[in-house]
Amino acid sequence: MNFNPKNYKWFARPPKFTKRMLFMMGGVLMMGFGLSILRDINLGTDSCSCFTQGISSFLPFGFGTCLVLFHIVTLCFVLKLDIGMIGFGTLGNMLFLGYISDFFKWLWSVTLPAGFFEGTLVRYVLLLPALAVFMVGAAAYMSSGLGASPFDALPFIISDHVKRLPFKAVRILWDLFFMITGTILGGDFGIVTLLCAFCLGPVIAWVQKKLEVLI
DSSP states (O other): OOGGGGSOOOHHHHHHHHHHHHHHHHHHHEEEEEEHHHHHHHSSHHHHHHHHHHHHHTSSSSSSHHHHHHHHHHHHHHHHOOOOGGGGHHHHHHHHHHHHHHHHHHHHHHHSOOTTGGGGHHHHHHHHHHHHHHHHHHHHHHHTOOOHHHHHHHHHHHHHHOTSSSSHHHHHHHHEEEEEEEHTTOOHHHHHHHHHHHHHHHHHHHHHHHGGGOO
């Protein structure tokens, strides 16, 4: 069964809570690691990160802080519409993902040669591994069943109110909206952005089925 945050109560502690917490924290760490490389190879990011990059160009804050601020705004809608979607995974993603990505991005800048990510061969060689790490991390954090980030939770809420559209369609439209808006604002747009907009949901759902047997 695919993860649906509506199946869990606010900050619930379901069976195998410790293992779920490890899944969630490991998933967020993997997402931040993969995202740091995606940001450096400049071939696009997921729609949420693309939008965050766009708004960060207008604010005197770094990527991590802008991502937290964006999540705080979307969290207000989730709290109003369905507080049951909030959990430990919500906090783990919204408070730490951006800063983990910033940390690894800084680490690459001080350990790797200058211009390392600028080579065409390096960029395309790292593309699929970085994207795979990001997607598997997203699947792990969602499979934990400890809540979703506000950005991930809102499509579920919209889907509940728009009965004529399946959740997958709502999620794709949601991602496309923030992808387009983020690109207009100056976010990093590329092949990764398109792949995430159309494939992230289905890929995560498939990986979840493989991971859920461990929980």
